[in-house]
Amino acid sequence: GKQHRESVCHHRGEGIVANALCEQNAHNKRHDRLTRVCNEDPCPAxxxxxxxxxxxxxxxxxxxxxxxxxxxxxxxxxxxxxxxxxxxxxxxxxxxxxxxxxxxxxxxxxxxxxxLDAHILVEDIPPEYDDENNVI
Incomplete structure (x- = not known):
């Protein structure tokens, strides 16, 4: 990954204020954005x-x-x-x-x-329909 750091305009006692205030009153120019590489380990697959x-x-x-x-x-x-x-x-x-x-x-x-029909058990067939015993 990467980390970025940017300058902000900070007024004593008031915290962060609009950049325009610093641009008008600052003695030094605003710092450029800084970037650094971090955690170069690959994510697990x-x-x-x-x-x-x-x-x-x-x-x-x-x-x-x-x-x-x-x-x-x-x-x-x-x-x-x-x-x-x-x-x-x-x-x-x-x-x-x-x-x-x-x-x-x-x-x-x-x-x-x-x-479905082939799985009917022989015991479930009434004798009158049993061709083997010739019962009708």
């Missing part, structure tokens, strides 16, 4: 987390909402960036846990329409 993408499918094939390990996932971009939002190597964000860049979609998806 942070993780930039992008929005989640849509899942690659719109319904799940596994009942119960469990995540099929080979099932669909949704993804997002994660970048290590400096204060100016410039991409940096991931090691610049060291010490900060990296947010996850993917997660299963299964728990967020409805069961596929064609599978």
């Amino acid at each position: 942070n993780w930039w987390v992008g929005p989640w993408q849509l899942c690659s499918v719109t319904c799940r094939k596994v009942a119960g909402g469990g995540a099929d390990p080979a099932g669909p996932v949704r993804k997002r971009s994660i970048l290590c960036v400096d204060q100016a939002m410039n991409a940096q190597p991931d090691d610049r964000c060291e010490g900060q846990p990296r947010p996850p860049d993917h997660e299963p979609c299964a728990g967020r998806l409805p069961l596929c329409k064609g599978l």
Whole structure:
């Protein structure tokens, strides 16, 4: 960063007064603005987390909402960036846990329409509809 110091017109007993008063009565000319560099340490980098993408499918094939390990996932971009939002190597964000860049979609998806009927339990079918026992 930088620090700046500017001269102000100060009258004894009254504090800061209008510059015009000093310009008329001062014996010395006004000092120029002084600038100095300070705190040259770079600001720490942070993780930039992008929005989640849509899942690659719109319904799940596994009942119960469990995540099929080979099932669909949704993804997002994660970048290590400096204060100016410039991409940096991931090691610049060291010490900060990296947010996850993917997660299963299964728990967020409805069961596929064609599978809703297939998951009716056999015990739930009344005997008069059981073709195996030929009961009608």
